[in-house]
Protein backbone atom coordinates (compact mmCIF):
# COMPACT_ATOMS: atom_id res chain seq x y z
CA UNK A 1 0.00 0.00 0.00
CA UNK A 2 1.24 3.49 -0.85
CA UNK A 3 1.01 5.11 2.60
CA UNK A 4 2.10 8.51 1.27
CA UNK A 5 -0.82 8.44 -1.12
CA UNK A 6 -3.21 7.43 1.70
CA UNK A 7 -1.80 10.15 3.98
CA UNK A 8 -2.16 12.77 1.24
CA UNK A 9 -5.93 12.31 1.51
CA UNK A 10 -5.82 13.82 5.03
CA UNK A 11 -5.50 17.61 4.69
CA UNK A 12 -4.43 18.15 8.31
CA UNK A 13 -1.00 16.69 7.56
CA UNK A 14 -0.26 19.44 5.02
CA UNK A 15 0.20 22.08 7.70
CA UNK A 16 2.85 22.59 10.37
CA UNK A 17 2.09 22.45 14.09
CA UNK A 18 2.20 25.70 16.16
CA UNK A 19 5.81 24.78 17.08
CA UNK A 20 6.70 24.61 13.37
CA UNK A 21 6.94 20.80 13.17
CA UNK A 22 5.33 18.21 10.94
CA UNK A 23 2.29 16.78 12.68
CA UNK A 24 2.86 13.27 14.03
CA UNK A 25 -0.51 12.12 15.19
CA UNK A 26 -0.36 9.12 17.53
CA UNK A 27 -3.67 9.47 19.38
CA UNK A 28 -5.85 7.45 17.05
CA UNK A 29 -7.42 5.42 19.85
CA UNK A 30 -8.96 8.70 21.06
CA UNK A 31 -10.05 9.86 17.63
CA UNK A 32 -8.73 9.59 14.09
CA UNK A 33 -8.04 12.30 11.51
CA UNK A 34 -10.47 12.88 8.62
CA UNK A 35 -9.86 12.24 4.93
CA UNK A 36 -10.98 14.84 2.38
CA UNK A 37 -13.85 12.59 1.24
CA UNK A 38 -15.45 12.71 4.71
CA UNK A 39 -14.99 16.48 4.95
CA UNK A 40 -16.48 16.85 1.45
CA UNK A 41 -19.54 14.76 2.32
CA UNK A 42 -20.28 17.10 5.23
CA UNK A 43 -19.59 20.39 3.43
CA UNK A 44 -21.54 19.24 0.38
CA UNK A 45 -24.55 18.60 2.60
CA UNK A 46 -24.40 22.00 4.32
CA UNK A 47 -23.43 24.05 1.27
CA UNK A 48 -25.33 22.38 -1.58
CA UNK A 49 -28.06 20.01 -0.41
CA UNK A 50 -29.10 21.13 3.05
CA UNK A 51 -32.49 19.94 4.30
CA UNK A 52 -34.00 17.64 6.87
CA UNK A 53 -34.81 14.02 6.03
CA UNK A 54 -37.90 11.86 5.91
CA UNK A 55 -40.41 14.64 6.06
CA UNK A 56 -40.21 16.77 2.92
CA UNK A 57 -41.39 16.08 -0.61
CA UNK A 58 -38.91 18.55 -2.13
CA UNK A 59 -35.61 17.75 -3.76
CA UNK A 60 -32.89 18.05 -1.09
CA UNK A 61 -35.13 16.30 1.45
CA UNK A 62 -35.59 13.46 -1.02
CA UNK A 63 -31.88 13.35 -1.85
CA UNK A 64 -30.88 13.23 1.82
CA UNK A 65 -33.52 10.67 2.75
CA UNK A 66 -32.17 8.39 0.05
CA UNK A 67 -28.59 9.03 1.15
CA UNK A 68 -29.31 8.29 4.82
CA UNK A 69 -30.95 5.02 3.80
CA UNK A 70 -27.89 4.22 1.72
CA UNK A 71 -25.61 4.82 4.71
CA UNK A 72 -27.77 2.47 6.78
CA UNK A 73 -27.21 -0.17 4.10
CA UNK A 74 -23.48 0.54 4.08
CA UNK A 75 -23.31 0.06 7.86
CA UNK A 76 -25.35 -3.13 7.56
CA UNK A 77 -22.88 -4.51 5.00
CA UNK A 78 -19.87 -3.20 6.93
CA UNK A 79 -20.95 -5.17 10.03
CA UNK A 80 -22.45 -8.03 8.04
CA UNK A 81 -25.76 -7.54 9.83
CA UNK A 82 -28.78 -9.38 8.48
CA UNK A 83 -30.92 -6.34 7.85
CA UNK A 84 -30.98 -2.53 7.84
CA UNK A 85 -33.57 -2.87 10.61
CA UNK A 86 -30.73 -3.81 12.93
CA UNK A 87 -28.89 -0.50 12.44
CA UNK A 88 -29.84 2.52 14.57
CA UNK A 89 -27.93 5.80 14.37
CA UNK A 90 -26.88 7.33 17.68
CA UNK A 91 -24.58 10.08 18.91
CA UNK A 92 -21.75 7.58 19.47
CA UNK A 93 -20.66 4.55 21.48
CA UNK A 94 -21.39 6.16 24.87
CA UNK A 95 -24.85 7.19 23.74
CA UNK A 96 -25.52 3.69 22.37
CA UNK A 97 -24.52 1.97 25.61
CA UNK A 98 -26.71 4.32 27.68
CA UNK A 99 -29.63 3.66 25.35
CA UNK A 100 -29.32 -0.10 25.68
CA UNK A 101 -29.02 0.29 29.45
CA UNK A 102 -32.18 2.36 29.62
CA UNK A 103 -34.41 0.75 27.01
CA UNK A 104 -33.31 -2.87 27.01
CA UNK A 105 -31.93 -3.76 30.40
CA UNK A 106 -33.51 -1.41 32.96
CA UNK A 107 -37.11 -2.58 32.40
CA UNK A 108 -36.08 -6.22 32.98
CA UNK A 109 -33.89 -5.81 36.08
CA UNK A 110 -34.71 -6.90 39.57
CA UNK A 111 -32.75 -7.23 42.76
CA UNK A 112 -30.42 -10.24 42.67
CA UNK A 113 -29.74 -9.94 38.95
CA UNK A 114 -26.19 -9.53 37.72
CA UNK A 115 -24.54 -7.41 35.02
CA UNK A 116 -21.12 -8.64 33.92
CA UNK A 117 -18.42 -6.39 32.51
CA UNK A 118 -14.62 -6.66 32.52
CA UNK A 119 -11.72 -4.91 34.19
CA UNK A 120 -10.58 -3.41 30.88
CA UNK A 121 -13.72 -1.40 30.18
CA UNK A 122 -13.71 2.26 29.22
CA UNK A 123 -15.84 4.31 31.65
CA UNK A 124 -18.49 4.44 28.89
CA UNK A 125 -19.04 0.71 29.33
CA UNK A 126 -18.89 0.78 33.11
CA UNK A 127 -20.72 3.75 34.59
CA UNK A 128 -24.11 3.17 32.85
CA UNK A 129 -24.15 -0.36 34.33
CA UNK A 130 -22.98 0.86 37.73
CA UNK A 131 -25.87 3.33 37.76
CA UNK A 132 -28.35 0.57 36.89
CA UNK A 133 -26.95 -1.52 39.72
CA UNK A 134 -27.50 1.37 42.13
CA UNK A 135 -31.06 1.91 40.93
CA UNK A 136 -32.19 -1.74 40.78
CA UNK A 137 -30.13 -3.48 43.47
CA UNK A 138 -28.31 -5.41 40.76
CA UNK A 139 -24.80 -6.78 41.23
CA UNK A 140 -21.89 -5.75 38.99
CA UNK A 141 -19.54 -8.68 38.38
CA UNK A 142 -16.17 -7.78 36.89
CA UNK A 143 -14.15 -10.22 34.78
CA UNK A 144 -10.49 -10.06 35.90
CA UNK A 145 -7.80 -9.20 33.39
CA UNK A 146 -4.53 -11.13 33.45
CA UNK A 147 -1.08 -9.52 33.44
CA UNK A 148 -0.93 -10.20 29.67
CA UNK A 149 -4.01 -8.03 29.19
CA UNK A 150 -6.17 -11.01 28.26
CA UNK A 151 -9.44 -11.65 30.04
CA UNK A 152 -9.65 -14.60 32.38
CA UNK A 153 -11.86 -16.79 30.17
CA UNK A 154 -12.00 -19.58 32.76
CA UNK A 155 -13.38 -17.09 35.27
CA UNK A 156 -16.10 -16.09 32.80
CA UNK A 157 -17.10 -19.72 32.32
CA UNK A 158 -17.29 -20.30 36.05
CA UNK A 159 -19.23 -17.11 36.82
CA UNK A 160 -21.72 -16.98 33.97
CA UNK A 161 -25.15 -18.05 35.12
CA UNK A 162 -28.77 -17.36 34.37
CA UNK A 163 -28.59 -14.54 36.91
CA UNK A 164 -26.35 -12.58 34.49
CA UNK A 165 -28.79 -10.44 32.52
CA UNK A 166 -26.17 -8.82 30.28
CA UNK A 167 -22.50 -9.26 29.48
CA UNK A 168 -21.07 -5.95 28.23
CA UNK A 169 -17.54 -6.10 26.89
CA UNK A 170 -15.17 -4.18 24.71
CA UNK A 171 -13.76 -5.93 21.65
CA UNK A 172 -10.40 -4.32 22.41
CA UNK A 173 -9.01 -2.43 25.38
CA UNK A 174 -8.37 1.23 24.63
CA UNK A 175 -5.39 1.14 27.03
CA UNK A 176 -3.68 -2.22 26.56
CA UNK A 177 -4.68 -2.73 22.94
CA UNK A 178 -5.40 -6.41 23.60
CA UNK A 179 -8.26 -7.79 21.52
CA UNK A 180 -10.85 -9.95 23.28
CA UNK A 181 -12.11 -13.22 21.84
CA UNK A 182 -15.73 -12.19 21.37
CA UNK A 183 -16.76 -15.42 19.62
CA UNK A 184 -15.49 -17.46 22.56
CA UNK A 185 -17.46 -15.26 24.95
CA UNK A 186 -20.75 -15.35 23.01
CA UNK A 187 -20.43 -19.14 22.79
CA UNK A 188 -20.17 -19.32 26.58
CA UNK A 189 -23.01 -16.81 27.03
CA UNK A 190 -25.28 -18.86 24.78
CA UNK A 191 -25.34 -21.62 27.37
CA UNK A 192 -26.87 -19.31 29.99
CA UNK A 193 -28.83 -17.31 27.38
CA UNK A 194 -27.08 -14.14 28.47
CA UNK A 195 -27.27 -11.33 25.90
CA UNK A 196 -23.87 -9.89 24.94
CA UNK A 197 -23.22 -6.24 24.12
CA UNK A 198 -19.93 -5.55 22.33
CA UNK A 199 -18.27 -2.15 22.61
CA UNK A 200 -16.52 -2.06 19.24
CA UNK A 201 -15.29 1.54 19.59
CA UNK A 202 -11.64 0.48 19.31
CA UNK A 203 -11.74 -2.01 16.47
CA UNK A 204 -13.56 -0.70 13.43
CA UNK A 205 -10.83 1.52 12.00
CA UNK A 206 -8.55 -1.49 11.58
CA UNK A 207 -10.60 -4.67 11.89
CA UNK A 208 -13.47 -6.07 9.92
CA UNK A 209 -16.32 -7.04 12.23
CA UNK A 210 -18.92 -9.67 11.44
CA UNK A 211 -21.81 -9.48 13.89
CA UNK A 212 -23.30 -12.73 12.60
CA UNK A 213 -20.06 -14.61 13.12
CA UNK A 214 -19.61 -13.06 16.57
CA UNK A 215 -23.28 -13.73 17.30
CA UNK A 216 -23.45 -10.74 19.62
CA UNK A 217 -26.83 -9.28 20.56
CA UNK A 218 -25.79 -5.63 20.50
CA UNK A 219 -22.74 -3.78 19.21
CA UNK A 220 -21.93 -0.08 19.48
CA UNK A 221 -19.36 2.15 17.85
CA UNK A 222 -18.50 5.81 17.18
CA UNK A 223 -17.76 7.16 13.70
CA UNK A 224 -15.02 9.54 14.87
CA UNK A 225 -12.60 6.73 15.72
CA UNK A 226 -12.85 5.35 12.17
CA UNK A 227 -12.16 8.50 10.12
CA UNK A 228 -15.75 9.78 10.39
CA UNK A 229 -17.21 12.81 12.18
CA UNK A 230 -17.80 13.28 15.91
CA UNK A 231 -21.27 13.05 17.43
CA UNK A 232 -22.49 10.10 15.40
CA UNK A 233 -22.39 6.35 15.90
CA UNK A 234 -24.40 3.18 15.61
CA UNK A 235 -26.10 0.60 17.75
CA UNK A 236 -26.48 -2.75 16.05
CA UNK A 237 -29.11 -4.92 17.68
CA UNK A 238 -30.73 -8.23 16.78
CA UNK A 239 -34.18 -7.61 15.31
CA UNK A 240 -36.08 -9.54 17.97
CA UNK A 241 -34.44 -7.45 20.72
CA UNK A 242 -34.91 -4.11 18.94
CA UNK A 243 -38.56 -5.06 18.41
CA UNK A 244 -39.26 -5.97 22.01
CA UNK A 245 -37.52 -2.89 23.47
CA UNK A 246 -39.04 0.44 24.36
CA UNK A 247 -38.03 3.28 22.02
CA UNK A 248 -34.63 4.76 22.88
CA UNK A 249 -36.21 8.23 23.06
CA UNK A 250 -39.71 9.57 22.61
CA UNK A 251 -40.77 12.34 20.21
CA UNK A 252 -41.26 13.06 16.54
CA UNK A 253 -40.24 10.77 13.70
CA UNK A 254 -40.97 7.48 15.44
CA UNK A 255 -44.74 7.38 15.50
CA UNK A 256 -47.56 6.01 13.37
CA UNK A 257 -50.45 7.65 15.17
CA UNK A 258 -50.64 10.03 18.11
CA UNK A 259 -53.57 11.16 20.21
CA UNK A 260 -53.56 12.75 23.66
CA UNK A 261 -54.45 9.34 25.03
CA UNK A 262 -51.82 7.18 23.34
CA UNK A 263 -49.20 6.85 20.61
CA UNK A 264 -48.04 3.90 18.61
CA UNK A 265 -44.66 3.52 17.07
CA UNK A 266 -43.09 2.84 13.71
CA UNK A 267 -41.26 -0.37 12.96
CA UNK A 268 -37.55 -0.74 13.71
CA UNK A 269 -35.12 0.88 13.15
CA UNK A 270 -37.16 4.14 13.00
CA UNK A 271 -38.86 3.37 16.31
CA UNK A 272 -35.50 4.04 17.99
CA UNK A 273 -34.58 7.26 16.16
CA UNK A 274 -36.73 10.03 17.61
CA UNK A 275 -35.99 13.60 16.54
CA UNK A 276 -34.02 15.06 13.65
CA UNK A 277 -30.93 12.91 13.19
CA UNK A 278 -27.34 14.08 12.86
CA UNK A 279 -27.70 14.13 9.06
CA UNK A 280 -24.25 15.59 8.31
CA UNK A 281 -22.74 13.09 10.72
CA UNK A 282 -24.46 10.11 9.15
CA UNK A 283 -23.37 11.24 5.67
CA UNK A 284 -19.82 11.61 6.98
CA UNK A 285 -20.01 8.11 8.45
CA UNK A 286 -21.03 6.81 5.02
CA UNK A 287 -17.97 8.46 3.46
CA UNK A 288 -15.75 7.03 6.22
CA UNK A 289 -16.97 3.50 5.48
CA UNK A 290 -16.24 4.06 1.78
CA UNK A 291 -12.76 5.28 2.71
CA UNK A 292 -12.07 2.15 4.78
CA UNK A 293 -13.50 -0.14 2.10
CA UNK A 294 -11.17 1.20 -0.58
CA UNK A 295 -8.16 0.19 1.55
CA UNK A 296 -7.14 -3.44 1.20
CA UNK A 297 -7.87 -5.17 4.52
CA UNK A 298 -4.81 -7.40 4.16
CA UNK A 299 -2.51 -4.48 3.48
CA UNK A 300 -4.03 -2.47 6.34
CA UNK A 301 -3.48 -5.41 8.69
CA UNK A 302 0.11 -5.85 7.53
CA UNK A 303 0.94 -2.16 7.79
CA UNK A 304 -0.51 -1.76 11.30
CA UNK A 305 1.03 -5.01 12.52
CA UNK A 306 4.45 -3.96 11.23
CA UNK A 307 4.12 -0.54 12.85
CA UNK A 308 3.02 -2.04 16.17
CA UNK A 309 5.86 -4.57 16.23
CA UNK A 310 8.38 -1.91 15.21
CA UNK A 311 7.11 0.43 17.93
CA UNK A 312 7.15 -2.31 20.57
CA UNK A 313 10.76 -3.23 19.85
CA UNK A 314 11.90 0.41 19.56
CA UNK A 315 10.17 1.44 22.78
CA UNK A 316 11.43 -1.58 24.71
CA UNK A 317 14.99 -0.47 23.96
CA UNK A 318 14.46 2.68 26.06
CA UNK A 319 15.80 2.34 29.60
CA UNK A 320 13.13 2.41 32.28
CA UNK A 321 10.24 2.20 29.80
CA UNK A 322 7.60 -0.33 30.80
CA UNK A 323 4.83 -1.46 28.46
CA UNK A 324 1.47 -2.38 29.97
CA UNK A 325 0.19 -5.85 29.00
CA UNK A 326 1.61 -8.40 26.59
CA UNK A 327 2.08 -8.53 22.83
CA UNK A 328 -0.32 -11.30 21.79
CA UNK A 329 -3.59 -10.29 20.07
CA UNK A 330 -2.33 -6.74 19.97
CA UNK A 331 -4.13 -3.91 18.23
CA UNK A 332 -2.08 -0.81 17.26
CA UNK A 333 -2.38 0.64 20.78
CA UNK A 334 0.54 0.73 23.22
CA UNK A 335 0.52 2.14 26.75
CA UNK A 336 3.69 2.66 28.73
CA UNK A 337 5.34 4.44 31.62
CA UNK A 338 8.92 5.71 31.95
CA UNK A 339 10.58 5.56 35.35
CA UNK A 340 10.87 8.94 37.00
CA UNK A 341 8.87 10.99 34.46
CA UNK A 342 5.19 11.77 34.76
CA UNK A 343 3.17 10.84 31.65
CA UNK A 344 1.80 14.40 31.43
CA UNK A 345 5.36 15.77 31.30
CA UNK A 346 6.15 13.30 28.53
CA UNK A 347 3.16 14.33 26.46
CA UNK A 348 3.94 18.03 27.00
CA UNK A 349 7.52 17.51 25.80
CA UNK A 350 6.38 15.45 22.80
CA UNK A 351 3.90 18.18 21.88
CA UNK A 352 6.84 20.57 21.41
CA UNK A 353 8.14 18.14 18.79
CA UNK A 354 4.77 18.04 16.99
CA UNK A 355 3.96 14.59 18.39
CA UNK A 356 0.45 14.02 19.73
CA UNK A 357 0.10 11.23 22.29
CA UNK A 358 -2.34 10.67 25.11
CA UNK A 359 -1.36 10.77 28.77
CA UNK A 360 -3.55 10.02 31.76
CA UNK A 361 -5.99 7.32 32.75
CA UNK A 362 -7.62 7.03 29.31
CA UNK A 363 -11.13 6.90 30.84
CA UNK A 364 -10.27 3.50 32.30
CA UNK A 365 -9.31 4.29 35.88
CA UNK A 366 -10.12 0.83 37.34
CA UNK A 367 -7.84 -0.79 34.74
CA UNK A 368 -4.95 1.49 35.66
CA UNK A 369 -5.59 0.71 39.33
CA UNK A 370 -5.39 -3.00 38.44
CA UNK A 371 -1.97 -2.43 36.84
CA UNK A 372 -0.98 -0.18 39.76
CA UNK A 373 -0.12 2.83 37.63
CA UNK A 374 -1.79 6.22 38.21
CA UNK A 375 -1.35 7.26 34.57
CA UNK A 376 0.35 6.11 31.38
CA UNK A 377 1.38 7.41 27.98
CA UNK A 378 -0.57 5.89 25.10
CA UNK A 379 0.46 5.80 21.46
CA UNK A 380 -1.98 4.45 18.88
CA UNK A 381 -1.55 4.12 15.14
CA UNK A 382 -3.75 4.49 12.08
CA UNK A 383 -3.22 3.78 8.42
CA UNK A 384 -1.44 7.14 7.80
CA UNK A 385 1.32 6.52 10.38
CA UNK A 386 4.80 5.42 9.35
CA UNK A 387 7.95 3.95 10.86
CA UNK A 388 9.47 7.41 10.60
CA UNK A 389 6.77 8.66 13.03
CA UNK A 390 7.91 6.00 15.48
CA UNK A 391 11.60 6.91 15.01
CA UNK A 392 10.75 10.54 15.79
CA UNK A 393 8.71 9.45 18.83
CA UNK A 394 11.63 7.43 20.18
CA UNK A 395 14.11 10.28 19.60
CA UNK A 396 11.77 12.71 21.37
CA UNK A 397 11.34 10.28 24.29
CA UNK A 398 15.12 9.95 24.64
CA UNK A 399 15.43 13.75 24.57
CA UNK A 400 12.74 14.02 27.28
CA UNK A 401 14.54 11.43 29.37
CA UNK A 402 17.84 13.29 29.00
CA UNK A 403 16.17 16.50 30.16
CA UNK A 404 14.75 14.87 33.28
CA UNK A 405 17.86 12.92 34.27
Ligand SMILES: Cc1ncc(COP(=O)(O)O)c(C=O)c1O
Nearest residue numbers: 092093094122124170174201222
Ligand atom coordinates in the same frame (compact mmCIF):
# COMPACT_ATOMS: atom_id res chain seq x y z
C1 LIG B 1 -13.34 1.22 24.24
C2 LIG B 1 -14.10 2.50 24.19
N1 LIG B 1 -15.42 2.49 24.43
C3 LIG B 1 -16.17 3.59 24.38
C4 LIG B 1 -15.61 4.81 24.09
C5 LIG B 1 -16.49 6.01 24.06
O1 LIG B 1 -16.59 6.52 22.76
P1 LIG B 1 -17.35 7.92 22.52
O2 LIG B 1 -16.69 8.91 23.42
O3 LIG B 1 -17.11 8.20 21.08
O4 LIG B 1 -18.77 7.71 22.83
C6 LIG B 1 -14.24 4.89 23.84
C7 LIG B 1 -13.60 6.20 23.56
O5 LIG B 1 -12.44 6.41 23.81
C8 LIG B 1 -13.47 3.71 23.88
O6 LIG B 1 -12.16 3.72 23.65
